[in-house]
Amino acid sequence: MDDQIKDTRRKFLNNGWKIGLASMIGGAALAHLKEGFAFEDTTPSGETMELMDVDGNIIEVDPMDVEELDLDHVTHNVRRGMPGRKFTMVVDLAKCQNALACQRSCNKHHFVTGDNAWLKIYKMQETEDTSPYWMPTMCMHCDQPACVTVCPVDATFKREDGLVLIDNDRCVGCRFCMAACPYSTRVFNWSEPNQEFEMNMDMVEELHSPEHAGMPSVKGTVDKCDFCPHQAEKGELPHCVTACPNGVFYFGDKYEDTVTNGNETVRLSKLLEENAGYRLFEDLGTEPSVYYLPPKDRLPFEEGLENYNEFQSVEKPDAP
């Protein structure tokens, strides 16, 4: 008798939680359905408008189906990123001749004052028999970022738009991310950064955001290339891209399959396909957002040598 009572109670409880769960899911689904049906009320206007799709074809659509994207006023969560974007970069090694304009521009606009630039141009030569080339590197904004994995406080984080950024107000300065990064891209503020700003410090503090690294840099925290989201927000290209006299850097959006170096705008997939694009240390599985085009038919290597300085990447104003 006792067992029977227990059994029915068990059955009742068992059914009870299932019904509860089902009604919760059902309720949530219904709520969403209602949102979906809201559009059904709009009747086709009968008019059409011409638009260009991502492949460059002209298509005709009903104006009622078009929603205006107010890019200038889209506010986004700094930690989540710009919705619907996936930033990417292509570096054409054939065009690089170590002019260093990218590095100077980057140093200037990110107020880099240390001894280690965020954008480095390496003099590379794999073996004696292979020929040398110049290789600019910046943060690879990996899709599997080793730095983000090891950060104990979520100070460095990965966004939906592909960027890996640093919250300098949270970083505890353990430097584990620097140890983890295989691209040696991270730079530490070993002392109080001696930065000079044209605007007053209050304004700098107000604009202070992970989206503009280096403004200002914070003592005892890590800095690195941020892919210039502050520029992207204005619809402009990163400083290194615009500064390069040879058009080495292409910046763009992977979802749009379009990248530009300021002079020409090209399909990302086509550029990579035609030039045998690759990524650095693919075998590590870090999935970088930066692609390289091999230095085939490159500009003369030797011309870059006069700019090459093995022991300096940040120009310092001459000491008095």
Added chain:
Amino acid sequence: MSKYDQLIKDLGPRKFSLKGKLWVALLLAVTVAGIIAYVDQLIRGQVVTNMRDYVLWGLYISNFVFFVATSFVAALVVAALRLTKNEWRRPFVRMAQIVALACIIMAGITIIIDMARPDRMMNLFIHARLQSPITWDVIIIPTFIVVSLLLLYFPLIPDLAILRDHYSGTNKKLSKIYGFFAMKWRWSQQQINLQGKSIHLLVLMIIPLGLILESIDAYLFSTTYRVGWNSTNFGPYFISGAMVSGLGALITVVYIVRKNKQLENYITEYHFDKIGKLFNLTCLIYVYFNINEYLVPLFTAKKGESEHLETLLRGEFAIPFWIVTLVGLVFPAILLIFKRFRKPRPLYLIAIVVVLGAYWKRYLIVTPTLLHPYLPIQGVPENWHYYFPSVHEWLITGATLAMALLIITLLIRYVPVISIDRLAEEEAERLTSEKKAAA
């Protein structure tokens, strides 16, 4: 309570001699110098160290790894020997616990010293992310500190009660302090049962905790893409290294205490021989893991890895590497096989060499790897291509070592170095069994 008198006289608190006072003064002076250097580091930033963007971890982290390793002695000598009922452990247990506690406390402090923003330490809790090995450290180190502290304290309670009673006539203040920590201990059966159970539980805990602690310490390195760190061998390699440096430090401390307190009757050659054998075993295990770490990879090392091995075996770091490996590990492992090197004095000398080697070894694990990133080191000042600790780093690290020694010294000054309670009990047992035999 006369049965304790001789034991208290031999093992109990004893005022510092002039030598002792000078020793404490020296440790205090080194500590103060380190604190001054640390304040300067706080004000000016980590720029006062010689660490830079490539060698981003240096002496502090080596020092941290050494402290963590040495604290493993609690799990080995106190717990493992207890569970295997090795009675010869008796004279070592208390000092092992003291060494372990001092080291794990200083490990915690050292990792904070390496953090450039200690003011944001709370972020480690507020924004903790569980997949970071540093968060694992944040969890395991305080846990290990608490368990080590209790493992020192619980077995100590009867001794504190003995001292409370001993000083009740002569030194009221001291008696009161010991009495406070003795928690009304009266040798009641209930208390003894509770204490026995608690100690057993702690002993069972400290072994897995120790293994986890050493493994996490290894994972700090092996979870990165770095050549020379990214090794599946690192966990057991660190555990075996921890056994060596922990035992080495313990033997050194025990020998010095034995000499200064004239404890030759309590810590005999038999005991040294036994612990020397254990030391020998751990050294041989460590040799084995070194072979796995440095020799086996030679066969299949990829380019970066073979370059790294090259600098250790033949290049830039060859001299320290071979000194540490041969003098600091292989020779001791061979010598300890022979009984005469397990006599107190030779064993002590070998232990000192091994501890120094173990310290230097940590430095050789941290630094050479950092000087071999995947991309070449370019575009940075010339002195970033090598690393030697700065004066600040030496002073601060010296202070952490001095503080560890200070903790050990003060505990040994005020606490019986071998359990008086246990010794008295054993003596009583011996007498009754003798009586029985006579009857």
